[in-house]
Amino acid sequence: MTRRTTAVIGAGNWGTALAKLAADQGNPVRLWAYEPEVVEGINRGHENPFYLQGVRLPDNLRATGDLAEALHGAEVVILAMPSHVFRQVLGRAAPHLSPEAPLVIATKGIEEESCLIMPEVAAEVCGWKTWQRALVLSGPSFAKELARGDPTAVSLACRNLRQAEDLQRWLSGDVLRVYATEDVVGVALGGAIKNVIAIAVGGATGMGLGHNSRAALMTRGLAEVARLAMQRGANPLTLAGLSGIGDLVLTCTGELSRNRQLGEALGRGEKLQDIVGRTRQVAEGVHNARSVRQLAQRAGVEMPISDLVYRVLFEDLPIGQAVKLLMGRTLRHERDDRVS
Missing domain, CATH: 1.10.1040.10 (N-(1-d-carboxylethyl)-l-norvaline Dehydrogenase; domain 2)
Structure with missing residues (x-):
C-alpha cells in the first residue's frame, strides 16, 4: 500500500500501539501527546515512558504536544483520546484537519449527557459531512499485544463502505487483519x-x-x-x-x-x-x-x-x-x- 502521512491523537497505550503499527508499515507518523514528558520520552528515547514501557518505537514515529504540528499534512488521522475528553480535544484539532483525511476513531465510548457515540460527536464537532469519512475501529486488541506483534483481527466501520475498504487495505498486514463493515452503530x-x-x-x-x-x-x-x-x-x-x-x-x-x-x-x-x-x-x-x-x-x-x-x-x-x-x-x- 501507498505510504500515508499519519497523525495519531492520543498517546496512551492504545494510541501509542496504533502509532507504532502505522510506523512499522512504513508510514511517517506524528503522535500527539498531552503530557510533555511523554513527548520528550518518545523523541529522545524512542519509548513512551508511561504507557507501553519497554516497547521500542520506530524512528519514523515522532511525538509532539502541538496539535497543528501533528495534523499538518496528515492524510490519515487516528483518534485515540479517552472518551470523556474526545469532544474537547477534537474541537481543538478540527481547524487543523484536512477535509479529505479519513478519521479513524479508535476511542471506545459513549459521551455522557448527549449519549452520542464517538462518530456522532465527531460529526457534531467537524460537520455532518464527516459521517462519510469517519470510521470506527474496534475488536479484540490489547495495546501491549498489538505492539509486540501478536496477530489479531478487528472491525472497521464506515457509512461509506469504499472508505472502509480503502483503510482496511491500508491497515491490514502481518499483525492486524481488518474486516470492513457499514454498521457504524x-x-x-x-x-x-x-x-x-x-x-x-x-x-x-x-x-x-x-x-x-x-x-x-x-x-x-x-x-x-x-x-x-x-x-x-x-x-x-x-x-x-x-x-x-x-x-x-x-x-x-x-x-x-x-x-x-x-x-x-x-x-x-x-x-x-x-x-x-x-x-x-x-x-x-x-x-x-x-x-x-x-x-x-x-x-x-x-x-x-x-x-x-x-x-x-x-x-x-x-x-x-x-x-x-x-x-x-x-x-x-x-x-x-x-x-x-
Whole structure:
C-alpha cells in the first residue's frame, strides 16, 4: 500500500500501539501527546515512558504536544483520546484537519449527557459531512499485544463502505487483519458497552465466584449489548463478530483488561476512588457506565447488569447485594428482548 502521512491523537497505550503499527508499515507518523514528558520520552528515547514501557518505537514515529504540528499534512488521522475528553480535544484539532483525511476513531465510548457515540460527536464537532469519512475501529486488541506483534483481527466501520475498504487495505498486514463493515452503530456500541460488562465480570472474579458466574454474566451482558444496539439500528450479526463478542470475551477474561482489573478490586471490597487514585489511566468502563445507563433509560431498554454496575460504582451498592438483585429479578424467556 501507498505510504500515508499519519497523525495519531492520543498517546496512551492504545494510541501509542496504533502509532507504532502505522510506523512499522512504513508510514511517517506524528503522535500527539498531552503530557510533555511523554513527548520528550518518545523523541529522545524512542519509548513512551508511561504507557507501553519497554516497547521500542520506530524512528519514523515522532511525538509532539502541538496539535497543528501533528495534523499538518496528515492524510490519515487516528483518534485515540479517552472518551470523556474526545469532544474537547477534537474541537481543538478540527481547524487543523484536512477535509479529505479519513478519521479513524479508535476511542471506545459513549459521551455522557448527549449519549452520542464517538462518530456522532465527531460529526457534531467537524460537520455532518464527516459521517462519510469517519470510521470506527474496534475488536479484540490489547495495546501491549498489538505492539509486540501478536496477530489479531478487528472491525472497521464506515457509512461509506469504499472508505472502509480503502483503510482496511491500508491497515491490514502481518499483525492486524481488518474486516470492513457499514454498521457504524453496532461496532461503536459493542466497543463501548463491553467495558461495563467487563467490570461486572471482574467483580465476580474478585468476589471469588467461579467460571459459571462469569460465563453467565458475559452471555447475559452480550444480550444487553445486542438489545440496545439493535434498538439503535445495528445489525445483530455485528454483535456476534469481532467488535461484539470478540471484544467482550477479551475484555472480560484478559489479564491486561483495566476494566476487569477495576471490577476485581471492587469485588475484593476496595473503593472506587482508591482504585482510580493509583493509576494514570482510568478504565473507560467507569465513564461508560454513566452514559450507557443514560442511553438505555432514554431508549427504554432494560440493561440490568449495566445498571447495577452503575449503582456499585456511584451509589455505593454493595457488590454482593448487586448479585442478589440480579438473581432475584422477574423470570423471563431467554430470548425476551423487550424494552422496559
